[in-house]
Amino acid sequence: MNTELKAQCQQHFTRLAKRGVPLLTFDCPSCNTQLLTTRPGIDQVWDTLSTCWHCDCAFLKITDHYEVRTQIPPHLSNAKQ
16 A cells, blocks of 8 residues: 555544544454554444555454454455555
């Protein structure tokens, strides 16, 4: 991922934190860099295909109110955008 996009991601989460938006931290399943995501409500579970803004690894992210679980699908294990 290019430097400009990384900076935009960091600025986005900084703005959210300043506004009091609840965030969760988790580790990228490929490079172990600590990443951020928004926290869903108590009874919500969100799933999405995400990309690490440090190493460009694509992974599945499942987020509930308390934690983030990640998995690199087998067919994406070597995928780089």
